[in-house]
Amino acid sequence: MIIRRKTRQISIGSVKIGGDAPISVQSMTKTDTRDVRKTVHQIHRLEEAGCEIVRVAVVDERAALAIAEIKKRIKIPLIADIHFHVPLALKAMESGADGLRINPGNIGGRDRLKTIVTEAKARSIPIRIGVNAGSLEKDLLKHYEGATAEAMVLSGLRSIEYLEDLGFHLIKVSLKASDVPRTVEAYRLFSEKSDYPLHLGITEAGRGSGAIVKSAIGIGFLLSGGVGDTFRVSLTGDPVEEVRVGYEILRALKIRKRGVEIISCPTCGRCEIDLTPLVKKVEKNVQHMTTPMTVAIMGCVVNGPGEAKEADIGIAGGKRAGVLFRKGRVVRKVKERDFAKMLLKEIYEMTKGI
Secondary structure, X not given: OOOOOOOOOEEEOOEEEOOOOOOEEEEEOOOOXXXXXXXXXXXXXXXXXXXXXXXXXXXXXXXXXXXXXXXHHOOOOEEEEEOOOHHHHHHHHHOOOXXXXXXXXXOOOHHHHHHHHHHHHHHOOOEEEEEEHHHOOHHHXXXXXXXXXXXXXXXXXXXXXXXXXXXXXXXXXXXXXXXHHHHHHHHHHXXXXXXXXXXXXXXXXXXXXXXXXXXXXXXXXXXXXXXXXXXXXXXXXXXXXXXXXXXXXXXHOOXXXXXXXXXXXXOOOXXXXXXXXXXXXXXXXXXXXXXXXXXXXXXXXXXXXXXXXXXXXXXXXXXXXXXXXXXXXEEEEEEHHHHHHHHHHHHHHHHHHO
16 A cells, blocks of 8 residues: 655645645646647647646747637646746746746746745745756756755755745645656655655656656656655657556556556467457557546456456457456357457446446
8 A cells, every 4th residue: 555745735726736635647748839729739638638737838938928828728737837037937927827847957046036936926826846957056066976866855955945935835846867766766865854745757758668667667666655746757759648658657556547447468379369459459449538447358268267357348368259258247258350349339338337
């Protein structure tokens, strides 16, 4: 059983972060924020995938002003990602951003932060202190001889001190690096020193299976230890994949369930059905579903009946035929050519009944 670290609770728009709130899945648009149509279209796709908070890059005043129109067309809270320029943070808040992400390594010192914090405090807009190993403050890099986990933690704690001195406590923190061990160490060290909610992630993870593995290990390891209140899986490519992987991580840890989980055997010499295309077809047809459900697609008699019996719906395959299970009970025998049709029919019927 996972025992979550107790953190303070804040709200990003309508979504609560920290405390006993569910661990939320975030993503970031890959579009030019100034292109409202494309950005809104991508956010709609993210919403459909289950994204609960979205972040957009604010590169100039046009991007900051675009937030107002984007907000009118979306349902989930929006965070403005700010680097270097204090006026952009102010414009983003004026445009209706639900939260800010600032980087202590490039936003400037206490005086520049004061301008942002004063406005955020007046509007009750939370700020994420987004520490990144690739853009750490120069004095910390010099003192620690590099972007160590300890340097990252001190960057975060120092920024918190600045904000608290100004009477501001709507704070969330992230401490990201591109490698798993350093990221994990930074979050663990920080969680021992502060109770502010944490946003997890392995930054610049890359693309494909390697990036997914890095994110799953890093984020999963922290979540399994009770650390983390929200997270983003950072992948090069379509952000919808970030959300899908995010929910797979939560489901694997039995933290949250969303959508259809396919359980299928890896196949071996005992498999007597053409399993791979069957699994792909079912996956494609159920990826839009949100109802939690387990579907077992098994190819032989060793583990097939047991797995199919334990799933909500399952097929235990044999030689050119199989047995269809529903909630642990045998429904009927099915010919291999009808596997996909019968599985999908059962899934759709069960979804209606839940």
